[in-house]
Amino acid sequence: MVDDRASRAAELLIDARNSGKGLAELPADCRPRDASEAYAIQDAVARRVGVIRGWKTGAPGPQAEASYAPIFTVIAGPGRFPAATQRLFGIEAEVAFRLARDLPKRDKPYSRDEVVAAIASTHPAIELVDTRFADFAKIDALSKLADNQSNGALIYGPPVAGWQTLGLDLGRPPISVTIDSKVAAETTGNNGGDPLRLLTALANHCTGRTGGLRVGDMITTGSITGVTFAKAGSVVIADFGKLGTVRLEFPL
Numbered sequence: 001m002v003d004d005r006a007s008r009a010a011e012l013l014i015d016a017r018n019s020g021k022g023l024a025e026l027p028a029d030c031r032p033r034d035a036s037e038a039y040a041i042q043d044a045v046a047r048r049v050g051v052i053r054g055w056k057t058g059a060p061g062p063q064a065e066a067s068y069a070p071i072f073t074v075i076a077g078p079g080r081f082p083a084a085t086q087r088l089f090g091i092e093a094e095v096a097f098r099l100a101r102d103l104p105k106r107d108k109p110y111s112r113d114e115v116v117a118a119i120a121s122t123h124p125a126i127e128l129v130d131t132r133f134a135d136f137a138k139i140d141a142l143s144k145l146a147d148n149q150s151n152g153a154l155i156y157g158p159p160v161a162g163w164q165t166l167g168l169d170l171g172r173p174p175i176s177v178t179i180d181s182k183v184a185a186e187t188t189g190n191n192g193g194d195p196l197r198l199l200t201a202l203a204n205h206c207t208g209r210t211g212g213l214r215v216g217d218m219i220t221t222g223s224i225t226g227v228t229f230a231k232a233g234s235v236v237i238a239d240f241g242k243l244g245t246v247r248l249e250f251p252l
Contacts, residue, residue, distance in 0.1 A: 003044075005030045006037070010044035013132050013147055017049070022087065022134025025143065032142040035067070039209065041146035046070050054096075054154055055213070056127065057202040058222030062193030066201040069149035074218050078247035079155035081128065083232035086152070086250060088136060090129025091230055092223035093175045093185070093238040093246075095195050096156050097122055099219070103203045104212040115200045121159035122170075124240040125220050126248050128152040129227055154220055157246040166242050170195045174241040177225050179234050185225035195221035 009030040016023040025031070032038040046052055053074035059066040083089075100120030103110060130152030133139045144150050160166070171194050177185040192198050198221045206213050213219070230236050236248040 006040040006044040009041045009146060010048065013041070013045055014048055016132035020085070023132055024134055025139065026146065031140075032146045035142070035145065038142050038145040039068070042069055042148055043209070045148065046072075052210075054218035054220065055202055055206070056149060056151055056154070056220050056222075057192075057198045058149075058190075059192035059198060061191060064192070066192060066198050066205075067145055067149060068202055068205050069145070069151055071148070071151050071154050071218075071220075073153035075153065075155055077126070077155045077157050078249065079126070079128070079153070080249045080251060081153065083250045083252050086130060086232075088130050088150075088152075089230040089232075089234065089250060090150070090152070091177060091179070091184070091228045091236055091238075091248070092127040092129055093177050093225040093240070094125045094127050094220045094223055095122065095170050095173065095243070096125035096154065096218055096220040097195075097199055098159070099213055099215055099217045101215050102212060103207070105207040109204045110200060110207070112196060112200045115203050116196060122163040122243070123159055123218070124157040124238060124243045124246050126155045126236065126238050126246045127220055127223065128155065128248065154218060155246055155248055156218060157240075157244045160243050163243070168242065171224070173224065173243055175225055176239045177228060178237050178239070179228065179230050181235075184228040187224060188226055190222050190224045192222045198222060
């Protein structure tokens with residue numbers, strides 16, 4: 001994608017981000033035509049928005065190719081986001097990992113074992129889903145990917161001690177999401193399957209794109225409960241059983 005196309009799309013997405021006014025769509029002259037163009041737009045947005053605090057990855061099936069997006073807002077729970085700042089109030093319960101060391105660019109791909117060895121901690125997390133588009137349902141998949149795969153923020157819980165010995169299937173941990181004390185979602189399984197497969201794929205993706213992942217990066221690995229929607233004033237609690245809980249509020 002030539003730089004002016006990516007820059008134009010990024011400018012429109014950043015304007016929508018800053019103004020709070022939803023973008024109808026990306027015009028045809030800068031709409032991404034494939035994943036590489038969508039990632040070029042992500043990179044152009046990142047150059048203007050600020051420091052990348054984390055990454056998200058996910059896939060539509062256990063063997064499917066993953067997709068990736070940077071995250072600019074990563075905070076420890078409980079999270080509080082004023083309702084007036086939100087468009088979708090989308091909630092996804094996910095398993096996240098923080099890195100203990102850099103995974104820099106190199107010629108040889110990283111193996112799963114090498115990536116697992118670089119994990120500092122595992123965390124329960126909520127991805128706050130938001131959009132820079134006026135009507136999320138009408139937007140094509142590549143434009144959503146360009147819009148950081150509709151990420152608003154990542155809210156993470158305390159680190160899980162001894163997660164490797166808990167005997168949990170990280171693709172299907174016991175999760176219950178309540179919104180205003182009513183069950184909104186329970187464990188359904190990560191569409192992308194094994195979160196460690198997705199983490200490894202991200203590590204190798206970033207070596208060619210950003211020079212690699214860095215110590216302290218927080219990576220979330222795809223929704224396990226699917227997306228549910230809160231509303232203004234809601235209190236959301238994601239309970240991961242042995243993996244802990246995360247709380248998110250949308251005060252009026």
